[in-house]
Every structure is written in structure tokens, then in C-alpha cells.
Amino acid sequence: MKRTVPMMIAMIGGIIMMIQYFIPHQVSQDVFNYYTEWAPLVGSFALVLGVGSLTRVHIHKIRAKAPNWPYSYAVLIPLYLIPVFAFFLPASIGGGTGKPSVFDFMYSRVQIPIQATMFSMLAFYIASAAFRAFRAKSALATILLVTAIIVMLAQVPIGDLFGRWLPDTGLWILRFPNLAAKRAIELGVGFGMLATCLKIIFGVERGWLGGAGE
Amino acid sequence: MINWEKFLNIDRRWLYLLIAVVVIVPFFIRMGLPVVPSDEVRSIYNLVDSLGPDNAIFIGWDFDPGTEAENQPMGVAVLRHALDRHVPVFITAVSPLGQGLAEQGAASVFDTRIPGNFVYVPWAEWEPFRAAGYVGRDSLESAWKAAGNSLPEGARGWVFEGVDFALLGYLPYFGLVVLGMGTSIATQYPTDAYGNNLREMPMLRAHKNLREIDLAVTLAGSTACMYWVVYGTSRVGLPVAFGVTAVMATDYYPYIQSGQIVGMMGGLRGAAEYEVLEHEGGHTETTGKAYRGMDVQSLAHILIILFVILGNIAYFAGGFHKKTALKSGR
Amino acid sequence: MLKHLELLLLMVLLPFGIAQAQEVGPQDATAPAVDSSNPSDSSAVSLDTALEVVPPVEIAPPGAVTVSDFPNDAGDHLLVSFEPSPDEALGILVYRIYRRTPGATDGTEEWAVVKTVAAGDHTEIVDGYDPDYLVTQGTQYEYRVAAVTADCREIPGEVTVAQVVGRGEWFHTEKLKVLIGCIIFISLIFYYFKRAQMCHELYLRPIPGIDAIDEAIGRATEMGKPILYVPGLSGIEDVATIASLTILNRVAKKVAEYQTPLRVPNRDPIVYTVAEESVKQAYMEAGRPDSYEANSVFFVTDSQFAYVAAVNGLMTREKPATNFYLGMFWAESLLLAETGSLSGAIQIAGTDAITQLPFFITTCDYTLIGEELYAASAYLGREPKQVGSVKGQDACKGIVMTLVTVGIILSLVDIFTGGATDPSKSLLLKLQGLVDVTSLE
Numbered sequence: 001m002k003r004t005v006p007m008m009i010a011m012i013g014g015i016i017m018m019i020q021y022f023i024p025h026q027v028s029q030d031v032f033n034y035y036t037e038w039a040p041l042v043g044s045f046a047l048v049l050g051v052g053s054l055t056r057v058h059i060h061k062i063r064a065k066a067p068n069w070p071y072s073y074a075v076l077i078p079l080y081l082i083p084v085f086a087f088f089l090p091a092s093i094g095g096g097t098g099k100p101s102v103f104d105f106m107y108s109r110v111q112i113p114i115q116a117t118m119f120s121m122l123a124f125y126i127a128s129a130a131f132r133a134f135r136a137k138s139a140l141a142t143i144l145l146v147t148a149i150i151v152m153l154a155q156v157p158i159g160d161l162f163g164r165w166l167p168d169t170g171l172w173i174l175r176f177p178n179l180a181a182k183r184a185i186e187l188g189v190g191f192g193m194l195a196t197c198l199k200i201i202f203g204v205e206r207g208w209l210g211g212a213g214e
Numbered sequence: 215m216i217n218w219e220k221f222l223n224i225d226r227r228w229l230y231l232l233i234a235v236v237v238i239v240p241f242f243i244r245m246g247l248p249v250v251p252s253d254e255v256r257s258i259y260n261l262v263d264s265l266g267p268d269n270a271i272f273i274g275w276d277f278d279p280g281t282e283a284e285n286q287p288m289g290v291a292v293l294r295h296a297l298d299r300h301v302p303v304f305i306t307a308v309s310p311l312g313q314g315l316a317e318q319g320a321a322s323v324f325d326t327r328i329p330g331n332f333v334y335v336p337w338a339e340w341e342p343f344r345a346a347g348y349v350g351r352d353s354l355e356s357a358w359k360a361a362g363n364s365l366p367e368g369a370r371g372w373v374f375e376g377v378d379f380a381l382l383g384y385l386p387y388f389g390l391v392v393l394g395m396g397t398s399i400a401t402q403y404p405t406d407a408y409g410n411n412l413r414e415m416p417m418l419r420a421h422k423n424l425r426e427i428d429l430a431v432t433l434a435g436s437t438a439c440m441y442w443v444v445y446g447t448s449r450v451g452l453p454v455a456f457g458v459t460a461v462m463a464t465d466y467y468p469y470i471q472s473g474q475i476v477g478m479m480g481g482l483r484g485a486a487e488y489e490v491l492e493h494e495g496g497h498t499e500t501t502g503k504a505y506r507g508m509d510v511q512s513l514a515h516i517l518i519i520l521f522v523i524l525g526n527i528a529y530f531a532g533g534f535h536k537k538t539a540l541k542s543g544r
Numbered sequence: 545m546l547k548h549l550e551l552l553l554l555m556v557l558l559p560f561g562i563a564q565a566q567e568v569g570p571q572d573a574t575a576p577a578v579d580s581s582n583p584s585d586s587s588a589v590s591l592d593t594a595l596e597v598v599p600p601v602e603i604a605p606p607g608a609v610t611v612s613d614f615p616n617d618a619g620d621h622l623l624v625s626f627e628p629s630p631d632e633a634l635g636i637l638v639y640r641i642y643r644r645t646p647g648a649t650d651g652t653e654e655w656a657v658v659k660t661v662a663a664g665d666h667t668e669i670v671d672g673y674d675p676d677y678l679v680t681q682g683t684q685y686e687y688r689v690a691a692v693t694a695d696c697r698e699i700p701g702e703v704t705v706a707q708v709v710g711r712g713e714w715f716h717t718e719k720l721k722v723l724i725g726c727i728i729f730i731s732l733i734f735y736y737f738k739r740a741q742m743c744h745e746l747y748l749r750p751i752p753g754i755d756a757i758d759e760a761i762g763r764a765t766e767m768g769k770p771i772l773y774v775p776g777l778s779g780i781e782d783v784a785t786i787a788s789l790t791i792l793n794r795v796a797k798k799v800a801e802y803q804t805p806l807r808v809p810n811r812d813p814i815v816y817t818v819a820e821e822s823v824k825q826a827y828m829e830a831g832r833p834d835s836y837e838a839n840s841v842f843f844v845t846d847s848q849f850a851y852v853a854a855v856n857g858l859m860t861r862e863k864p865a866t867n868f869y870l871g872m873f874w875a876e877s878l879l880l881a882e883t884g885s886l887s888g889a890i891q892i893a894g895t896d897a898i899t900q901l902p903f904f905i906t907t908c909d910y911t912l913i914g915e916e917l918y919a920a921s922a923y924l925g926r927e928p929k930q931v932g933s934v935k936g937q938d939a940c941k942g943i944v945m946t947l948v949t950v951g952i953i954l955s956l957v958d959i960f961t962g963g964a965t966d967p968s969k970s971l972l973l974k975l976q977g978l979v980d981v982t983s984l985e
Contacts, residue, residue, distance in 0.1 A: 018726075021719070022715060022716055022719050022722075022723055023713075023714055023715065023716065024616050024617050024618055024712065024713050024715075024716045025618055025619070025712035025713060025714050026618040026619060026620070026681060026712045027712075028618075029618050042814075043779075043813075043814065046812075046813040046814040046816075046817060047813045047846075048813075049813055049816065049817050049843075050810075050812075050813030050816055050843035050846075051813075051843070053813075053816055053820075053842050053843040054842065054843050054844065054845070056838075056839070056842075057839045057842045060838075060839055067861065068861065111847075114849070114850075114853075115847070115848075115849045115850075118849035118850075118852055118853060118879070119849060119875060121879060122875065122878055122879060125878050125879060125882040125883075126878065128882065129878065129882055129903075129906050129907055133906045133907060134906065182898050185898050185901075185913065185914045185915075186898065186914075187941065187944060188914050188915040188937075188941065189896045189898075189914045189915055189918075191729075191915065191937040191940050191941055192783070192896070192914065192915035192917075192918035192919065192937060193783040193896075193918070194729060195733055195918065195933045195934075195936060195937045196783045196786060196787060196918050197783065198730060198733055198933070199929075199930070199933055200786065204737070204927075204929045204930065204933065205786070205790065205921065205930075209818075209821075
């Protein structure tokens, strides 16, 4: 039962959505709209479970005095305090989501800079990966390496100093050989996706059921 | 004799330091390398340039702070260009963070302390003029001027909220929002991000759904840009242009070739190209942040290429290519 | 998942979507009015007012209005065409298309301007796009087209009762090619399901990344260190995530047998619940439910880079011996894999995100490329139906490869003969029509 019901829902839902795609009639549009209204609802409920998990893990760490347990407070306090400020406290003491507010401060002065910092770390990691792992081990790897250097130079204005041939070659590489390879992979991915979807609809693939699938 | 093994195992923090130096120095010493606009960017610019007050565009601030450095200059450049052409601009966001960034982007264009910016007139501020029936752009501006308002020195013009500009903001499940806007924008966004009734806004009454929109420029650091193509282009024929991060740009060339998207700004370079075109077209007095960032990017690329070359020299000179102990994954 | 299938089908259909003509006319602002950009011009206007105006120069009104059903819709659009005024050149600027609902015999019913088109432009519009004046299925409307001159005079044409009413269709004729493609694909998959079940030995080429999974788990066990499993950063609707969860189930079984600690941080709350259930079940099946740690599968945050910070922190502190990155990844791929590489872990990655593949290939020991990730569950389980589906995919790819090859040959023939060979040209055009269906963009 635990297994059959979800599989039946997936099968019926999947087949209906497949058929719906080919029917422009209002009945079919209503089915589609009905489905799309449900999807956000389910997602919202799951978030509660997620927050519950995060809380449980960190309370466990604090109780067990696991290594670095004080950091768990740094997770839990903002997790619960910021929504309180944003939705329950008056603007006079920094509540609300307008400007100025605790929420706005945490967003624009903490979250934005931290996220930008994390992303910009890519530059450092790319440099280190380039030094450590990008080797001309074989003829094919050498072609890859030379291509990468041309494309990198073509992407920046300094490449223009070598002459127009360099950016043009870089663009040509991106538009043609690169695209050919991508399309080949994408085609495989597309068929793979379709096959997986069919396997789910017809109950062959059950990984998505969690434990109930096996 | 160089110890190649030691060289290859150099503490990575030295590499990080070199990158940091290369990134910081060009901010102080300008190189001003020439940026030649590509066809992909030029086509977006030309389309926006061909529009006027009777048209309207969407700019989707569909990115998070992580990719702000690349995406934000694109948004600012297109917004500035559209406003200079008096093309009404609707702004949406795929995430709450994106809305915050959109507000920041717009604020930078409306900061009148800096010459070349626009004077923002909020919806409530021109309410008396609305009540008097001035809702067309030209008549409103004339009446606004006649009421004694004058542009500060260096400002390029007024931007009337609801006529030239509307920040619609963030809504969850954005794919469905784009799908819904194909039928009616106001059904999805009954109010703008500041709670103003959208149905009362002249720009919405002239452009009720995505069929009546001439271009949507989506700025994204993820696949969020595809919502506009899947639900906008394919369903209602909305012309879409992409502003994506450099690493994603390679993914979307097929969409240009198939004509599904109008053009594409790829990474900071794409933004810089747009700024150059805008400057050449007389829409801005100077180029912006992206153009300045090109010096940084040029040097960083050169340094990374040097790292690759040095790494390979050490690899071969040290004879590591003959050993099999190294990781052999593909 | 269903959303994904639908999305993919939509993507397949994109070329048709573009081909569908968009009814574009100049905005209502082109209509001459007191304030030319006043959009309220498109709101309901009484035609009677216009009728009172007597034109000083005789201009013939627009001619007959023809209404037909719009194909492949839900019955909420009508195609309206009209004959332009023969005196168009005498100063007609635009035509306004008015509509009203029936039953307005007393003349009080207001006409609504549903569209304004510039004179000399197209004379056919699709009614029903304007959200303020929707077309209702089965309702018979009345139409009237009025010509508007430069001096703001309206010359109304005859009132026409629509010849048809809007009707919804039960099959989208333009999707026929997609349907045929789907039928071929599904049939091939089922054929190979059956073939595999009939005990035909089907060969699957070995994939080093999948073969290395057991070895990587063994290594962690030997070292007494945990295994980190990142199921991608996407939601459950992503097929890559589903493929990843299937692999997680099998990895967890091995992990339970070897009694190795497992860490599964999640970004999506739904994926978290499924992953937790999956791992719990794997421990039970391995006969070691007591070894399952309640906190081994956990939700971190739905913020991309905050998630990366948390996982990188975990790698730096706990130094897992083996890292799996299987599923959908974006810009965080290098941040994760490079940190893992620094911590000295053996790393196995797999994703269908093409832009992230180079980062994984550079920093990980093994990488499953694109569809290899989807095929992994077939490789690990070797159930006949799973293996059959992989063969079915191969057969479909074979068909596409054949079409592409034929297309290339025909294109080359076309280029070298300068388009002189008609048979190859027409064959090429037919093929291009077919490839539109199979395009995955």
C-alpha cells in the first residue's frame, strides 16, 4: 500500500500530463492549471520539514557538545530571529522588511556580500585548478589546452591586441566545435530524461519513492 | 636545480595571493583596453534602440547576489538605455534577493548626485497630474515641467513610475508567473513591489500581456532564464534576450542560432560591450563598471594562462608524465 | 518529474511555438486621440458618439467582416478579418475593431475596442488576447470595424454577426509530429523492456565511474572516515536528482554493510525527505537498522552559496575519504570539488549540467557525463527493465544519428551542386522539418 499508492499517483498523473500536452481544449487547460496550483503548495509544506531537520541536527550538536558546537547557535538564532523581526515586530524596533530594518540590514549588509564572496572564490579555485590539473598529458589533452587558452584570450579585450583573428577564432570555437559536442551530450541527456520519466510513470524506477520504493 | 615536485606542490595560498593582486591593481591603474562589441550584444542593443514610448520591455533580474558582479552591470546598462529611449520598463525577479538587487540597480540609475542619471518620480508624487488626465508621456512631461519642475544639472530626464518604469518584483514559482503573464500581467501582479495598483498604471494599460511586450531581457546566473523562452517565446512569441554569466554563455549559443533568442550578453564582457555601444550611441556620458572590470578580467585570464603553462612546464620537466602514481580519472 | 517531461516536450516544440504567428499591431497609442499615448483609448467606447460625426470628405467605410475559429486553442480566440476601405489612401490612419456580446438589441450595449490596427497593415487579427476582453467559448459575438481618419473621425462599417463561435479542439494538429516522435520513442523503450525480460543478454559498455563506486566506499571504510554524498542542488522535479537518489540508495546499502559513516547534506526540502527515507530503508535492507544515524541525512539551506559554505566546512572539518557529487549542479561545482580535492578525498561526480562537466572532470577522479548518470541505476542494479531502457535510448539515438548523417550528406550535396539537384534539396527540406521535432533546444 505504502508503495502502490504513490506509484499509482505518479502513473495516473504522468499519463494525464502527457495526454494533456496534446489537447488544447479548455478541459485540458483546466487540468494543467489545477496541477500547477498544487505544486507550490506541496513545496511549501516540505520546507517546514527541512527547517525541522536543520533544527534537529543543530540541537543534537549542542546537546552532545559535538566539535564546533557553538557555531550551531549561529545557525539557529538567525534562523528563528530574523522571521520574528521581519513579520512580527514593529518597525520602531527594527521590525518589518522595509528600510531600515533588521531584515534589510541582514539582507543587504550580510547576505549579499557573503554570497558575492562565495561566488568570487571561484576565481581563486580556477587558478589553483589550472595550475594543478590542466595537463597536456596526451595529444587530445594538448588540443584541449590550446583551445582553452585561445578561448580565454578571446573572451577579454587583451586578446584583441593579438589581432582580430584571435577573438574570431575563439568565437568560432564556441559557435561550432563546442556547440557540436554540447548538442551531442544534450541529445543523450534528453533521451535519458525521457527514458527516466517513462520508467517513473510505469513504475520501473522507484528511487524517487525514498524507502518505499524498494 | 629547481625542485619541480616542490614547485608543483606550492602552497596554494601563493597562487591565491597573486590572483588577489591581479584583481585589485587594475582598479587603481586603468589600462582602458578597447572592447569590440560582438554581434550577439549588438542585436540586443539595436532592438532596444529601435523601440520608443509606444513599446515596452521587461528586464528580469533573475539572479542572486552570487553573480551580481556579472549580471548587475548588464541590467543597469539595458535599463539606462531603455529609459533614455523612453521605452517603458517592467522589472521582475525570480527570487527575493533578485528583487533587492533590482532595487539597487534602479537606485544607481536614479541617483541624481551622479551626472548622466535620471530623476525618478514615484507614482504617488504625480498623482495630481494623473487626476487631471495627464497620462501620456509627452503631455505628462510638459505638464510636469509647466508646474515648475526642472531637471537637476547633468540629469538625462524624468522617469515617471507607472509610465516609464514599474518594479513588479518577485513572485514565487516564476515559470508559472511567466506563463500567466502571457494572458495578463495584472492577474499575476495586481500590484507592483510597492503596493501600487498595477491596473491603474498607463504602461500596463497599454501593454496588458506578454504579447504586447517587445522584448524581455533576462539576467540570470542559473537556468531561470529559460522560463522566458519556454513560457514566453514558445507560447506567446515574446522576443527574449539573455544576459548570462560567462560560464553559462556557451550553453545558449544554440538558442541564438535557432532564432529563439534575440541576442546574448555573456558575462562581464557582454555587459562591457553593451556599455560601449550605449556610450557610442550617445546614451551615456561614460562607460560603466563592466568596462572597468575588463582590465581586471584581462589580467586575471593572462595569469591563469601563465599558471597553466607553468604547471605544464613543471609537470614535464619534473618527469611526472612518466609516473602513473598521479590520479588517473578522466 | 511530470513538470520536467512537460518542459522537455515544450522544448521539443519550441520551433513550432516560434513559428506561430503573433498578432502584432501598433499599440493603441497610434490611434489619434486627445492624448495620443493615452492607453485608455482601448477601453469601451460608445459607437453611437462616433456615428453622429458627419465626415466632411466622403470616405467609404471598411467592408465585410469575416470571423473564423482560431485553430488549436481552447475556444477562447477568434480570427477576425475585414476588407479595408477602398478610400484608405484618403487619410485613414487606423482601423478599430469593435466587438459586443449578443442580446444588445435595445442598442444600450457598449461596443468594446478589442484591437486597433494601422491602415495598410494586416487586416486579420486574433481576438481574445486582450485580458480585459476575453472571448468565451460558444458565445456568438457581433463585430464592427471602423476606420479612423487623421482628423479623428470614425467611419463605421456594417455590424456583422460572427459566422462562427469559438470552439476548443481536442487535438493540437501542429503537435502531430511530436506525438509520432513520442510513440516511436515509447515503443522502442517498451520493446527493449520486453527483450531484456525475455532473458536476452544485453551488453552495456563499462563505465569506469560506476565501477569505481564500490572501490571508493571500500577506501573510506579502510580509512575509518565518513563518505559525503551530495545529491545535487536541484529539486525533486529534476531528473538528475531522481537518478542521484537511486544511486544514493545503492551507496547507502553498501555503506550500511561496511558500517561507514555517511553524510548527505540537502538543499531542497523535498529531496531531503526522500533521501532520508531512502537511506533509512537501505540500512534496514542491509540488516543494520540500528547503525543508522538520525542526523546523517540533513537539510542545510536552500541558498546556493550558503549550502556550499556548509558542505565545504563539513569537508574541511570531517575530511571525508570519499565524496560523491551526483545530480544537478551550477556554479558551486568547482567550489565543492576543489575543496574536496584539497582535503584529499577520492571524488566521483556525475551531472547532466554540461557547463559544469569541465570543472568536475578537472578536479574529480571519475565523472559520469550526462546520460551516464541516468544509466547508473541500470548499471548498479542490472534489473532487466532498467537495462532495457538504456538499450531503448541507444536505439533512439541511433535513429537521430542516422537522420543527422543523412542531413549532413544532403547538405554537402546541396553545397557542392549549388542547389542544382532538386531531389536532394526537397529531401533536405523534408528532413529539416523532421529534425524540428527532434530538436531538444
